[in-house]
């Protein structure tokens with residue numbers, strides 16, 4: 001049920017690929033809360049076709065753009081302003097991809113061309129979006145930008161590979177640009193650090209099922225779902241969180257504050273029993 005939290009607001013949502021995508025859930029919730037927005041994804045997403053269904057359900061359209069390509073982004077942002085009939089109030093950056101992860105290339109024998117692509121797609125794209133938005137003054141005062149992150153930015157989780165470095169850069173861009181955009185235009189920029197979530201990007205990570213189960217057992221509230229993540233993003237787009245900026249906000253059921261839980265210890269003990 002909607003509460004009109006985003007009534008009258010205009011937005012741009014990056015990263016809805018299929019119905020498991022976090023951005024898909026955010027779009028559904030934003031629509032429910034009265035927002036109007038443009039959906040965007042990389043041109044390759046067009047072939048998969050599903051995002052058009054979401055656009056229909058949300059009474060909007062998809063503008064395809066590669067978030068690493070400055071010309072594409074310039075076109076996207078200007079066309080979005082035109083189609084929405086005014087400046088943006090919120091932007092969701094829900095973009096992540098590592099060719100090294102995809103190809104199972106380990107961190108200690110990494111392919112550097114792929115590494116640069118990971119950083120460009122998963123981190124620099126946020127900088128590019130913000131720089132172009134600022135150039136065209138595309139975001140209203142008190143507008144809100146949210147980028148999705150993961151705790152591997154600050155803690156080592158085996159298998160997360162170069163995406164960990166990308167998330168560290170992403171969170172730093174949130175702070176650095178958050179200062180500039182906040183000071184000048186009162187635009188707030190935050191990262192939401194989400195629990196492992198079963199999506200196309202998530203399931204590509206080596207050992208994802210173990211990671212998912214581990215953090216679920218460790219978190220007092222359990223892993224946060226994509227739907228719950230969408231709810232949280234809506235609050236950050238709303239006027240109820242106007243002084244929150246430059247933060248990495250953990251949306252993880254408490255995982256980030258835990259060291260060891262009873263549930264995880266029970267499971268760990270079982271593995272010792274098997275060894276005896």
Ligand SMILES: NC(=O)c1ccc[n+]([C@@H]2O[C@H](COP(=O)([O-])OP(=O)(O)OC[C@H]3O[C@@H](n4cnc5c(N)ncnc54)[C@H](O)[C@@H]3O)[C@@H](O)[C@H]2O)c1
Nearest residue numbers: 015017021022042067095096148149196197199200201202
């Ligand atoms: N799934 C998880 O476990 C998890 C946990 C924490 C954070 N995140 C983050 O959430 C975000 C969304 O991922 P998701 O889990 O919903 O998976 P997803 O695969 O559904 O979304 C990733 C999106 O990035 C898009 N993308 C890739 N390259 C692009 C490009 N060049 N230009 C534009 N778009 C491009 C993809 O098309 C896709 O829509 C990512 O930043 C991811 O790292 C995911």
